Amino acid sequence: MIKILKLELAHPSLKDNRGDADRLLAGLKKELKTDRIKIDLKMLKDIPDILRRCNYKVRCVLAEERDGFVLTMVVVADKEKIFAGIAVDLGTTMIALCLVNLETKEVMGEASFINPQVKIGADVLARIHYADDEKRRKELNRLVIDGINNNIKKLCASCSILPKDIYCLAIAGNTAMTHFFLSLPTKYLIREPYIPAVNTPPIFKADEIGLELNRFANIFVFPNIGSYFGGDIISGILFARMYEKEEVSIFTDIGTNAEVVLGNRDWLIGCAGAAGPALEGGAAKIGMQAGQGVIDKVVINENLEFEVCTIDNLHPIGICGSGLIDLAAQLFLYGFIDKRGRFVDSRCAERLIVKDEIKYLIIVKKGEYGADADITISSIDIDNLIRSKAAMFTILETVTRTVGVDFASLSDFFVAGTFGYFINPVSAISIGMLPNIPIERYKAIGNSSLKGAVLFLTEPKLIETVDKIRDMITYLELNVNQEFMSRFSGARFLPHTDAYL
């Protein structure tokens, strides 16, 4: 996104009286072999003194844009100076930052913080409703911009640089978060036919939205495909490099929603789990968020005792999504639940309790593993898990069947998100959430939205690639897909009604 180069210019004379900026631009155009270099008005005034001070030997920073370069900075050639860029993953719950040295391509530091919009509403929908009023939309915008500014300031301080040393920012997020970031209206995102204000936002300057970076820093926002398919996924595909492989691979991001992309260098097809009413809440509704003391692994032993592992080996306080998948797989395997996910009374025995007509299964008794209270899961938790696994699998099935690809032929199965790190593919396969393909093809790629943004900052000419990825993707609207709805019903069994696996 940024090019840094040294240049020595011919000195002006009566016979070569070109203007300072024109002389500089001519030198850059020659060096970069392009005519498409622009200069910002606000830069012009500093150039005359800089050129003379450094005896016409300069170091220039150029920002790549869709239609060429823009001169962003001119400094004396030998000046010690760090040119940094920052990648941002703009999540609904968490915002992650990664500071990069643009010359060495090294990561200088990382940070993450809770999206300050959480205080307005935990989920996207609540924030969109809140933002119906323009004043409140500005408030949501202010929250996220201030949050990013403050955390960039802290991150810079910890890396001994200043925010003004940051010359570009690449940000990837879901479509609603991106709209809030750009202070765009969100109301049409959630009303049929679900139209974003923009798919491909223009590249603009930091100060246009109050970001406190170098004043000439360019901001790149990853484009979206639609209201439910955001730039975070495009960034993930960029990172997974699916768009350049010959073999067909699949990318899934299981977060608040579940997004899936299938394809190779010739075609990409995508769909998102929030597209159908059955999927509301999505995969993340199951279990609690991963954190200290949260159960992330459950094994039932031969004596039908439950063995649990917790994050950081602390006393158990609850169970996270991936732990729940493990648990459900074990419960099904040992007959604690039937194929509809209902508790089997005879097997559950004294582990089963009923409160307000809802059945709960005790996983960890108070006192075991140092637990302060019984840790239970309810029939509703199991039902949510089954709905989620059904949604996940149905999306995977629908998207592969639409293009006639077998799961078996997939070269890679990328699982993005924190969930991907913790999930045990064997368990996910055994409850029918993920297809039964060789385990080694599952690749947990972590925060691929952030990693794609980092890649974008450090490799040249990726704007065109990102635009190409966006344009390549055919978006499959699940909401209007009848086949999807019938498949979804069929997938609400453990592992499935058909012997697909």
Added chain:
Amino acid sequence: MIKILKLELAHPSLKDNRGDADRLLAGLKKELKTDRIKIDLKMLKDIPDILRRCNYKVRCVLAEERDGFVLTMVVVADKEKIFAGIAVDLGTTMIALCLVNLETKEVMGEASFINPQVKIGADVLARIHYADDEKRRKELNRLVIDGINNNIKKLCASCSILPKDIYCLAIAGNTAMTHFFLSLPTKYLIREPYIPAVNTPPIFKADEIGLELNRFANIFVFPNIGSYFGGDIISGILFARMYEKEEVSIFTDIGTNAEVVLGNRDWLIGCAGAAGPALEGGAAKIGMQAGQGVIDKVVINENLEFEVCTIDNLHPIGICGSGLIDLAAQLFLYGFIDKRGRFVDSRCAERLIVKDEIKYLIIVKKGEYGADADITISSIDIDNLIRSKAAMFTILETVTRTVGVDFASLSDFFVAGTFGYFINPVSAISIGMLPNIPIERYKAIGNSSLKGAVLFLTEPKLIETVDKIRDMITYLELNVNQEFMSRFSGARFLPHTDAYL
């Protein structure tokens, strides 16, 4: 510079869920048959509501830039709305405005006012010295921007529109004035080798320099060739259309400086009168500024009596430059001055008076024509006139000889500026200020800088033409031209030492 077009877009649907801005841009790209259309971040937020309010029938304003179009405005298709543009001639002394309806191409109104920077310094040099300090440079910038804003506001009010109805501004001025307008450093303009901060300023938005027009209005500043050859001349050449003629013609602008351009559609050569130390002050130093009661024409009759005409036929108060040329021609013709411009005592007789060792010739005696006092010219006035005419002629001669063109072969001799309206070519020829070509080839074109800017606003695709004109011009540096200096010495006689005419 601006394109206005109506467009009807396909309604969005689940099968066509493109973002609002992307839908609009796709429509515009198809209509204009170009991929090069950009959109400003600040516009995005209004588009969703506008599109729905007008049922996807819109009227769009697009600004032409060097590398394509930028969407400037979207309104409901049938809304009554005036799209105006404003042309500005940014003179050292006077600033002229012309408000244009961009759809009908009609001039809506004109205005002119004294450049408020005059209170800092009457001439360019004084202002450049003042601007050495950055704070003062900002003060000069503020003066001109405020002056333009205030006068645009008044002009708009008189035409019943608002400044926010102005969608583009094209401004032409000399290089120093343009630098002040853009708040650029001017100190290197007057130091050898006389380098501007920029020749071709970027196109930018009104609010970037505090111009109170439509917030998305584009500002186009005519490019310069060098410190002494400004955008006002480029604009004049555009207006005179020299750059597209097959025949060779010449363009002169006699203001504070004298600028000359010679050429046709294949080549252009230019030079400026402030380039040599002998020309300091230039042609405008002679006489007073044209105004009520100023003598603009003098005839000596057979009885050697002086017959004068004044502007608006009021009592004479002084003599202007063009009047002085008339007078000098008559004085030489009737033997009142010799070929070196010295008063001939015997002929001047009692009209000659001496004060502080300087000789004065009485043109109008106190009481004649209602004059309140004697109106005189001094030997210094005559000397200045001769230096000016020598400078003018020498520039003309140098530039034509450099390319081997005869005066006789010139198809047109454009005389720009107020001076051009008042000058009597016969007198100017007879003192050797202008070459002896058929009178009808002299074309007084008035404020061609303003007229070129108006043309620029109303005809499509002139950005490229203006850049082409700028790049075509070979600038002849008179300061280092030995031949020029010897010709200049030779031209300090009436009409000349050689029988060139």
